[in-house]
Amino acid sequence: MKQQRLIILTLLISSVCLASYAQGRRVAPEIVKTTFGVKAGLNLASISNGETDINFSPGMKAGVMIGAVANLHFGSRDEGSPVGTGWFGLQPELTYSRQGFAVDGAAVNFDYIALPVMAKLYVTKELNIEAGPRFAYLLGTSPETTVIQGAQIAISDLNGGFDVGIAIGAEYETQLGLTIGARYTYGFSNMADNLMWKNSVISISAGWMFR
């Protein structure tokens, strides 16, 4: 397990370094413009509950999201346009994301480190729609246990779990570098073999791209 986590962390770090490498070495500078940025936002999170034996309707809870992004914007929109104004882009991100759900007026928190890799279609130079896979590793939970419908669940046992999901959204980026985005993320992974909970998160974020 420890070895696996180490590998994942290494990969997460290397994904960001990769973009730096691409920029530093100016790989195909004629077709891609790489920029880095930061973002932060609000999560409205819940879960979909496929657990028939613990039948309840989870509510939404708010949480924060903060992270770093690397944007690879490919090609030019037309012949006269500079590189980085094309139709397509790719944006790996590394974020801390507080998710979870609410039940009986109490919040159950899941703290993830997430790596969304968003493919972008630039509808205009400023506005893009995005979709892509999201990989997440559960760093921590709170509280340690919770009682739902008479079932006492050791939430802390979920620590170290993975989530693979899909994210879709839209982002608006000004010429100066300010970004505003909204995204919906759905996790495909059950949180445990005996707990068929899947993450569901709406995120609203703002960020800054360093040009």
Place this chain on the structure above:
Amino acid sequence: MKKIIFALTGILLFFNSSSCDPNKDKDDTGSGTNGGGVDIKYEMTVSIDALDVVKNLKDLDNTDLFPNGVIDNEGYCVRAQLFVFNEDGSLFSEDVQMLADFSQKAKVTKSMPSGKYTLVATADMVRLDGEKVEFQCWDFQNKTSLRNFRIVDIGYVGLEYKALGVSRSEVEIKKALSENIDVQPVGALITFFFHNLNASEMGYLYYAWNKDQDYYSAGDGTSNSVNDDIENEYEVDAQYTGFYDKRYFLPVNNVTLFWATLTKDIVVIKEGNTAFNVEVGNNITITVDVKAGTAAVSRSTRAASFSLDDIDYNRRPIKERQ
């Protein structure tokens, strides 16, 4: 560009394999990988109602010995116990609650991992000295294993206060569960009467039976008896018309009651025997007419011709069971 795409594809594939492999870390239930399970315990609430154990026990005038479950004997209370056994028959937990009488219900709430369990609920009467059990008729032995779990007769006469109830039920915990258990009696109350005793002719009354109960097996719900002569001997008191013995018996077949009247010089005047079976039920009355040499076994009803005032509850046979 190709390097980036290859690298991202690699990350994608890695996460996909580490997240979705159903065979991964099956045993790692404590570290929360998606291939394992989390510790989930479900609330199980068991309500134990033991009123049936004494509901049909009747006094000589056909009134309830425990009207509405009330114990009319200071110091006695109801000991309600719940034993929970795992699917493999090993003891998971045990709880005991002392109730003032049978009208009260015991309520046990536990957090249980999912699985199949056997619940064994028992009810008997004990006398307390503070919180400590001072007197009990039944000893609960080998509780760690359902197969070997025995409720052993310690050997006291006990009268109706020896009534014992045991109920067993199977449950599967996969969500919060509320279970009501009505504990049922496992024995019968037998009262022995001897009529037409004549003090001018008879010096002693002797009677005995040839089987004694040993234990109730909670694992399979069977009663076990041993061959043993349980002997009693009284000086004849013609004025006394109450019962001579009152015993709570676990089910047993082919018990033979021997009786004899003797002169003061220990010469047999009259003797006889009668066989009877003990089945789980209400009341059994065995009435022996020592003059006629006959015996009658009746069930569920009392002979109404005896007055409660006639009974000497402190009367004890000359030769009590050892």
